[in-house]
Amino acid sequence: MTDLPTDLPADTTTDPLVTLPAEADVVICGAGPVGAATAYYLARPGLRVVVLNYDPPGDPANLATYRYSGGSLRWTWPDPVKREMTTETEKFIRGAAPQVDLAMLQNTYHLLHTGELIPALNVSATRLVELLRDQAEERGAQFIDAVAVTGVRPDGSGHMVETTRGTVRAGRVLGAMGAANASVFPQSSAAPEKRQLFVLDLPVPPEREQMPHTIVPVGDGFGYVFLKLIDDRLRVLVGQEDIVEDDDTSGPVDHWSTILDRGLGATLPWLREARVDEILWGVDTAQKTLVVDEPATGLLIANCGSAIRSAAWLGRTLAERLGA
Template sequence: MSPEHLSTAVRDQRPAGYDADVIVVGAGPAGSTTAYHLARQGLDVLVLEKSTFPREKVCGDGLTPRAVKALIGMGIDTSSANGWARNSGLRIIGGGMKLEMPWPDLATFPDYGLTRTRKDFDELLATQAQAAGARLLQDTTVSGPVRHDRTGRIEGVVAQTKQADKTKGPEVTYRAPLVVAADGNSSRLGLASGRARREDRPMGVAVRTYFSSPFSDDEWLESHLELWDGDRLLPGYGWVFGLGDGRVNVGLGILDSSPAFGKVDYKALLSRWLERLGEEYEFTEPTEPIRGAALPMAFNRKPHYADGLLLVGDSAGMVNPFNGEGIAYAMESAEIAADVMSQALRRPTAYAREKALADYPRRLKAEYGGYYTLGRLFVKLIGHPEIMRLCAQRGLSHPLLMKVTMTLLSNLRDPRAGEPVDRLVNTLARVMPSS
C-alpha cells in the first residue's frame, strides 16, 4: 500500500476536530527525524518550532558513525559535495599520550563520522522531513498541553505564532491523537505535562566557540580527556572539531559529579583551558561568542510515554553519559517513537493503541537502559579526580584497555557476533539493571 493510502486509512479513523495524526513540538534533530519517519509512513504530521530556520544551536557539531547511520536512514546525502566534513576517528589526548583511534570497522555502523554546524544541519533535517510530507510551522512557541476534559489524556497543544511584525499572535489550539515533545533539554512541554527532570540522573554542561584554525581540515575529532583548571582536574573533556570550512568548533563539557559543577563560570573555564592549548592551533580571536547549554543524560525525564505524550531526544534525557553525544540518540529515539506511533495509530481500538504505545519506553530501555546504567557508574567514578587520572593514563597506555575504553565511550559495536571486546561490552550492558 502506498503511504497516501495508509494515510487515508488512518485519517478515516481519526475523529473530527483533529489537525493532524501527530503533533511534534520542536524541529531539532529529534523532532525532524520523528516527523520524517512518520511522514514516510503516510501519517499527517504537524511540526511546531519556536524559531525560524536557519538558526543557531549551541553544539560541538561532531557526529559519530551512529549519527551518520541515522542520517543515511533519512535518505540524506552525506558526501563532502553536499557540504559535510568527514572524519576517520578520534584523536585522544590524555595521560601524557596522544592516540589516533579510527572508527571501528563494523557491520552495524559506517566507518566515518561527520561535522557540520547546527545552523545548517537542523535546517537540512527539517527540509528533509518537509520533503517527506511533514508540515512545519516556524516561529510557533508551544506553551503547554491540551488535555481531554474527562480522561485527562493529552490530545493537543496550545501555541502562539509570531506575527509579521514579530509580536506574539493569538493563542491557538492544535489537536492530534498523539503529541511528541521534541523540545530539547528543558522540555517546557514535558514539564507542563508533569514530567520533571530526575535529580538522580547525571547532568552535564557544555560550552563552545569557533576559531579559524589550520585544524579545520583535521581528519580526527580531537578529545582532551584531562580537563585541568589550574591544578584541579575536572570530570569531563575538551574538544577541537574541524569543520572543513577554515573553522574549528572548540569547547568543553563537565559533569555534575564534580564538586565544581554549578560553581564555576564555564565560559571563563573555557577561556582558561584554551590558554593551555598549544600554539599549533593558531587560535586568535573567536569568531563567535562562547555559548553553553545543559546535557540531559541517561533518561533524566520519564515516563517516555504516558497519556498520549511521547518524549524524544534531549527532552527524554537521551544524551550518552559516557561522551556527551546527543544527536545520534535524539535521532534514534525519534525513529523508534515514529515506528511505535505508526503501528499504534493503525490499531482499531483504544486498548490496542495503548498497548502498542507502551512498547516505546520498553524499546528505549532494552536498547539503552543497561548501557546508560554503566554510564551512570562511569560518571560517579570519574567524579574522583584520582580515578579519572588513572583511567586516562592506564586506559590509553594499554592497547586492550584502550579498545575497551573506545568501545564503551563511543557505544559503537556490533550487537551480534562481533569481536571479544564487543561481546564483553554487550554482556555488561545486558546484565546491568535498567531504570
C-alpha cells in the same frame, strides 16, 4: 550571538497568519534534531503529522543547543545502545551527504589516555536538521513556525495542545523541545546541563588540517580539541567536561585560561597561543541516551543530549512508538 552561518539556520519563520489545523493524528512539539527526525520517519500519506516550532529571534535563552553544538559523531562505543544510535545516524549522514552539503569532515577521535584512534565525522548540525525538515515536509508533514506550545491537556481519548495561536487536538503528542521541555512538561525527568565551546583564533595551516578530534584527560574531567568547518573555513574548537563546573545559564562564561592552567595547556602547549574569538553555548539535556517519559497514554516527552550524533536512531525509534 554568533556570526557563524554554517551552523545557524536560515530564517524559517512562516506567515504568522497561517491557521493552525483543528486536528492532527500526531503533534510534534519542537523542530530540532529530535522533532525533525521523528517527523521524517513518521510522515506518510494518510497520517496527519503537525510539527509546531517556536524559534524566537536570537534564541535569548540559548535552548536550541544543537545550533551551537560541535556536530561531532563517532560510532565506536563499548555501550551497545550508544553504538546502535550513532552507527545508524552515521549511515544516514553518509547516505545524505552526496545530495546535500552537510559541511562534513571525515576525521578520527584520538583518545590520548588509551591511544585509540576511532573513525569519526563532523557535520553542520543545522544543515542536518534542515535536511530532515525538508524531507519530512516532502513526505507530508506540516511544519508551523512562530508558534509556542504552552501546555498539553487530556481530551477524551486524545490531547489538546495549547499554543500561543490556538489549540490543536491530537491522538498522540511528542514533546521534543530539548531543555525547553521542562517549562511545558513538568513531568519530564531529564536534567538540564550547560555546555560551551570555545572557537579559537588559531590558523589551520595544511599540516594541521588532518588534526584528529583529540580527547585529553584533565583531572577528573577531559577537554576535547577538534576542527570544524564554519562559514567554509576550518576553525579550531575546544570543549570541556568536568574540568570547570559552570552552572550559569544566563550566558557564556570565559574560563579559557582556567582550563589551560588546570592541565590542558600542559598537554597541548600550542593552545596557549590562542585567543577566544567566540563562545558557543547552550542548555542541553545531560543524559546522552534517550529518556522518554509517558505521563499519559499517547503523550511522550523525549530528551536526549548531544542529539545530533543519534538523530536518525532517535527519529526512527520515536516514530515507531508514535505510529503504533
